[in-house]
Amino acid sequence: SWKWLLTEFASYYGVSDAYTKLRYLSYIVDVATPTADWLNLVHELLLPVLMKSHGTATLSHQENRILGEVEEQIEQTLAMVFENYKCLDESLVSGLAEDFRPPTGLAASALEPAIKLYSLLHDVLSPEAQLRLCGYFQTAARKRSRRHMLETDEFVAGNSEGIKMDMVTFTTAYQKMKSLCHNIRNEIFTDIEIHNHHILPSFVDLPNLTAAIYSVELSNRLRSFLVACPPTGPSSPVADLVIATADFQKDLASWNICSIKAGVDAKELFHLYIVLWIEDKRRALLENCRLDKVKWSGVRTQHMTTPFVDEMYDLLKNTLTEYEVIICRWPEYIFVLENAIADIEKAVIDSLEKQYVDILAPLKDCIAPKKFGLKYVQKLAKRNSTCPYVVPEDVSFLVHSHL
Template identity: 65%
Template sequence: MGLDPPPGCNLSIMKMESLHHHFCKVNSMLYSGWESLRKVRVTPNTPTNSSLSKQSLAYLQASRQYIKELKSSSEDDVIKMQPGSSETRVVCSFSNSLCIFSSIHPFASLLSNACYLIFLILAPYPVENFFPDILLHSLPDGLRDDLIVRVLDSKGQYCGHALAQVVSLADDPGDKLRWWLLYREPEHELVGRVQLYIHYSTSQEENNLKCGSVAETVAYDLLLEVAMKIQHFQQRNLLLHGPWKWLVNEFASYYGVSDAYTKLRYLAYVMDVATPTEDCLTVIHDLLSPVKGYNKHKLSHQENRILGEVEDQVQQILIEIFENYKSLDESSPSGMMSVYKAATGAPAPALVPAIKLYNLLHDILTPEIQQKLCGYFQAAAKKRSRRHQAETDEFILSNNDGALMDPTTLSMSYQKMKTLILGIKKEIFTDIEIHKQNILPSFIDLPNLSAPIYSLDLCRRLRAFLVECPPPGPSPPVMELVIATADFQRDMSSWNIKPIKGGIEAKELFHSYITSWIEEKRHSLLDSCKQDKDWRRRGTTRKYRRRFGK
């Protein structure tokens, strides 16, 4: 057949009053039959692993069944005009009556993996005489979508289909009335064309309605909550399994709940019970990683909102991990040590997925992001240092005169200061071991990042302690502290820690005291020698008198 429209499609020979009359009548009748039409449902029985040809056959069978039920429900609403009349034109408003499927609907998934909107139109006559105008009120998912208009005759037989690309509509929105070629598949035979009036417009709000209808997402949320409750979803049981996992996935697939929404909604529940543990962080990363791969402009408003909330929560738990990376405990329900413990020398398992999540949320190459991450580890070093120093606060903050302390208390205070030095040394050693594991970004030199903090704090604490409790002399507890301080300085050098201005310098800390001890000892020895000399002189005089005296 030719591609020019038949004479019956000439709008100029049809009076506008008659056109308006038919349009209003059809629209009224179709709207009145909507309640019955909306109850029509078709469930395609298609094997899960079926081939594309079998899927297409199942789709066509489901379409035919839908057409039959549609015809029986609305045959009184279809306007048929005489084929012999010169005024052979059907004007229909399908704003509420068209069967609109998207790519996430099961029927559309049988056709292809692409994104489609499928319109099934019941033609009153063979396709050669059917040229409807369609007033379309719909919302495609995006410019990549295709609008497929499938035309069937009054017996539900497939006549052909036209494919309208949404991108072509968006390129020229002023051209609303167009002719589209009709093809019959699988021969791809040109059988005619159909005229469509399509008004395409977008807004930010409309572009965000891509995750399914409100009813579908609410129903999905309810189902997910039930599944989690039955399977005892909690901090250490974060994954669904078995029939409930299958049911939730099938529900989302059948009712068109987007993959991004399902992952984000699940993430929202996970973040409500999230702990700084390896298993929890791994689940968060596995769910969030695919969503971060989507373009935010392609996500719905609801999905972007949930994503923003989840990212804020993930950021907070990451900060908690980095600022407490030596206090993490996989065996604890909360993921954190309930009681303070010394550094173990091994990195916490949660550090690896935490770094992956941080890379997922941020551009790690940005100097600002690098500085923030370094700041978290420095904050952790300050916390650990302060916790160590708390053991010696009683000797610094008390108003007792150290010189008046009894020997036992004084000895105990020096032993605690020695323990402080050994604890700080172990902290730095643990940072070295973590750095050797290569689990942190290359720009983080953890030992050189934390050592200055530990060294400066330790130096200030030692100075304050020596002022409050000056060493009375080279007693065993005092000498042990001096040796521990010198060993700390030596180890820092052997560990290739960069020189720290204002850090631990054993000579500077104890030089004045050692000099004082030496001077006191010198004076003591001089006094002893003087006394011995006087004694010897008196002893010689007595011997002389006994020998030569009278």
């Protein structure tokens, strides 16, 4: 409403339009805020000045000096906009949210005028200008990633080896890492939504640009965390983290995010741990098969088997249930698990045979192959004996256990 006063004053004293706008801009940039109103005003005032400087008319030495100072300050404000593009808030005086907020999926109002102003100051067809703009968004991704990582710093800071923790702390740690995977996943998904508003220049592939940062930093954090808090088996908290990591990788692929070098590779992160889990389980169950560990040799269960067999069956069944989450995602581990279970089943049979050696020894002669003449076989076949064959109870007990 008072713009006429500035125009009249400049006209009365013979001040050029370019100098008038530049002097006015020099005061505006001193109170710069990353808001749409400020960016639109600066673009409106700067456009005719730059058109004049690029045309036949030239700016005076003083005007060029002011223009250089103004452009430098505008560049700083643009950097603030792009490096905080998920924290912009027009309702605040500062234009920036002070507290850390989850991404909303909406493009901030200041983003579009900021791109327009950046295009006014730079030749966006030049590699330097493109690289600079992409660098701003990469910095924003690093800042967001760093803020998310704070929640898990306590579990990796200064820990090069596994730390001792109770079950509650262990569960809490893995839950926080699971939440970190979900939060980083939401950041990338939000960038896809912002990209789909078609506000950014075509050379800014925002999802791929930021995913390269998020995925690498998440991978590094997962690797450090697993070293500091090594998983001892596919317990519920560990399984949840495995699922979250695998789903994160699967989501990136489904969103057509380009393959990221050193990014999250769930199988590669957990491979050694899975192999060790299966080997430790194999050794533990083989230890249970030692003869001195087998209990209640004379006790019968409702299935006419030894408690040892029932116990081993339950342990094997629980093992298969535990590793279901692994097998569903990476079926190739079936072969490693099958080999371990086969070794355990063989050890169970060997233990039973050693346990019932006294019963089996007398049967060896009976089951040894014998050669009978034809007449002897016919004699056996024609017998009318009514005496049934009696199998000792211990033998049937052993057969049931084997079955």
